[in-house]
Amino acid sequence: MTDATLTRAGASGRSTAQLRKSLKRRHARERRFKLYGVLAIAIAIGFLALLLGRIIEQGHTAxxxxxxxxxxxxxxxxxxxxxxxxxxxxxxxxxxxxxxxxxxxxxxxxxxxxxxxxxxxxxxxxxxxxxxxxxxxxxxxxxxxxxxxxxxxxxxxxxxxxxxxxxxxxxxxxxxxxxxxxxxxxxxxxxxxxxxxxxxDSTQPELAGVLGAVVGSALMLLVTASLALPIGVGAAIYLEEFAPKGRITDIIEVNINNLAAVPSIVYGLLGLAVFINWMHLPRSSPLVGGLVLALMALPTVIIATRSALKAVPPSIREAALAMGASRTQAVFHHVLPLAMPGVMTGSIIAMAHALGETAPLLLIGMVSFVPGVPEAVTSPSSALPVLVFIWENASERAFHERTAAAIMVLLVFMIIMNAAAIYLRRRFERRW
Incomplete structure (x- = not known):
C-alpha cells in the first residue's frame, strides 16, 4: 500500500469520526430543543392550573x-x-x-x-x-x-x-x-x-346575582356581531379580491394591522367622545357598548377573513373563471364558501375577545350600579367583566367569592365560544 493510499484512508477515518461527532452534537441539540419545548408547555400548564385552581378554590362556595x-x-x-x-x-x-x-x-x-x-x-x-x-x-x-x-x-x-x-x-x-x-x-x-x-346585582352580597350582567353581555355581543361581522367580512373580501393594488390599498392594510394593536381603552375614549357626547346615545347601555366593541373587533375580523381567503388555492379561482364565472361569482360561489371555516373561527374568537373586555366599558359608564335586568339594547346595563371589577372592589368579604364565581361564569362563556370555533373549523374544513 502506497503512502498516498494510507493518507487518504487516514483522512477518511478522521472525516468519519468528525461526522459522527457532528451528528451526536446535532442530535443532542434536537433533544435539548424538545426538552425546552416540553418544559415550556409544562410551565404554561402549571401557571394555568394555578390560576384556575385559585379561582375555583375562592369561588366554588358562592x-x-x-x-x-x-x-x-x-x-x-x-x-x-x-x-x-x-x-x-x-x-x-x-x-x-x-x-x-x-x-x-x-x-x-x-x-x-x-x-x-x-x-x-x-x-x-x-x-x-x-x-x-x-x-x-x-x-x-x-x-x-x-x-x-x-x-x-x-x-x-x-x-x-x-x-x-x-x-x-x-x-x-x-x-x-x-x-x-x-x-x-x-x-x-x-x-x-x-x-x-x-x-x-345588589348591594347585599347574599342577594347579588349575575343575571343582569349576563343579559347585558349577550345584548352587547348581539350588537357587536350585527355590525362587526358583515362590515369586517365585506371589507376583507373587497381588499383581498377586488381592491386594486396600490399605495392607497397598502396604507389601508397597514392601518388595519395597527388598529388591531391599539389598546382597548382608546376605543372606550372614542366611544365616549362620539357615541355619547356627540351622538347622545344612552349612557351605560348595551347599544353603546356593542358599538365600541364592534370597532375593536373589526380589525381582527378583517385580518382573520383575509387570511382565510388567502388560504384558498388559486386554482379554485382560476377554474371558476375558466368555466365562465364572473369575478363576483367566483368569489361568492366558490372562494368564500371554502374560506368560511376560517372566517367563522376568526369571527368567534374576535367576539370572545370582545366579551372579556372591561376598560372600554368603564369609560362609557357601564361601571354604574344597575340592579335590574336590561329589557332592550338602550336600557342601562352592566356586563360580566365590569361586574367582576365592581365586586372585587366591594368592601364586603362575601363579594370576593362571588367575584371568583362570576369569573368562572365568564370563563365558561369563553370556553363555549372557543369550542364552537374549533368545532366549526373541523366541521367545514376541506383539504385540497
Whole structure:
C-alpha cells in the first residue's frame, strides 16, 4: 500500500469520526430543543392550573348558600294588609328568632340589632311577597324559609370563625352562639345557590346575582356581531379580491394591522367622545357598548377573513373563471364558501375577545350600579367583566367569592365560544 493510499484512508477515518461527532452534537441539540419545548408547555400548564385552581378554590362556595327555616307569627296588630311594605318584617322576624333561642325580654332590645345583622335584607322582601300574594295568612303562624346574611353564610361555610379578639371580628360571640344553636336545632339548610343565576346585582352580597350582567353581555355581543361581522367580512373580501393594488390599498392594510394593536381603552375614549357626547346615545347601555366593541373587533375580523381567503388555492379561482364565472361569482360561489371555516373561527374568537373586555366599558359608564335586568339594547346595563371589577372592589368579604364565581361564569362563556370555533373549523374544513 502506497503512502498516498494510507493518507487518504487516514483522512477518511478522521472525516468519519468528525461526522459522527457532528451528528451526536446535532442530535443532542434536537433533544435539548424538545426538552425546552416540553418544559415550556409544562410551565404554561402549571401557571394555568394555578390560576384556575385559585379561582375555583375562592369561588366554588358562592354556588352554595344557606337558609333558615323558622316559624313566624304574622301579628295582625303590626301588619297592614293593604300596605305590607310599611311593616318592619326585619324586626318582627328578629324578635321571634330571639324568642326561639331563649333570649329574655330584657335582653331582646339590645340583641335585636345583632339578630337583624344575621338575617338577610331579603327577609323583608320575602315576607312582603307572602303577605301580598295571600293576605289571609295574617294572624296565622306559618313556617317559612328565609335567607340569612352574608357573614352568617360565610360562617357556615367555614370562611369566618370566632378566632381573635371580638372587636376585630365580623361576628361577635353572641352571634356565633346563636348561629351554632340554630344549626343544632336543625333549622339551617344548605342548597344550591340558584339566586346567583336568577338575580341581578345588589348591594347585599347574599342577594347579588349575575343575571343582569349576563343579559347585558349577550345584548352587547348581539350588537357587536350585527355590525362587526358583515362590515369586517365585506371589507376583507373587497381588499383581498377586488381592491386594486396600490399605495392607497397598502396604507389601508397597514392601518388595519395597527388598529388591531391599539389598546382597548382608546376605543372606550372614542366611544365616549362620539357615541355619547356627540351622538347622545344612552349612557351605560348595551347599544353603546356593542358599538365600541364592534370597532375593536373589526380589525381582527378583517385580518382573520383575509387570511382565510388567502388560504384558498388559486386554482379554485382560476377554474371558476375558466368555466365562465364572473369575478363576483367566483368569489361568492366558490372562494368564500371554502374560506368560511376560517372566517367563522376568526369571527368567534374576535367576539370572545370582545366579551372579556372591561376598560372600554368603564369609560362609557357601564361601571354604574344597575340592579335590574336590561329589557332592550338602550336600557342601562352592566356586563360580566365590569361586574367582576365592581365586586372585587366591594368592601364586603362575601363579594370576593362571588367575584371568583362570576369569573368562572365568564370563563365558561369563553370556553363555549372557543369550542364552537374549533368545532366549526373541523366541521367545514376541506383539504385540497
Amino acid at each position: 354556588f352554595w348558600t344557606h337558609t333558615v327555616q323558622t316559624e313566624v307569627y304574622l301579628d295582625p296588630a303590626r301588619i297592614d294588609p293593604a300596605y305590607p311594605e310599611g311593616t318592619n318584617f326585619d324586626q318582627l322576624v328578629a324578635e321571634q328568632q330571639l324568642a326561639r333561642l331563649g333570649v329574655q325580654d330584657d335582653e331582646a332590645m339590645s340583641a335585636s340589632r345583632d339578630m337583624r345583622q344575621l338575617m338577610s335584607a331579603g327577609v323583608a322582601f320575602e315576607m312582603q311577597r307572602l303577605v301580598r300574594e295571600n293576605p289571609e295568612v295574617i294572624g296565622d303562624r306559618i313556617t317559612v324559609t328565609l335567607p340569612i346574611g352574608a357573614d352568617a353564610d360565610l360562617y357556615y361555610k367555614g370562611e369566618l370563625d370566632g378566632e381573635g379578639e371580638e372587636q376585630f371580628r365580623r361576628l361577635n360571640d353572641r352571634q356565633i352562639l346563636w348561629l351554632d344553636q340554630m344549626r343544632d336545632q336543625g333549622r339551617i339548610q344548605g342548597q344550591f345557590n340558584t339566586g346567583l343565576f336568577t338575580r341581578s
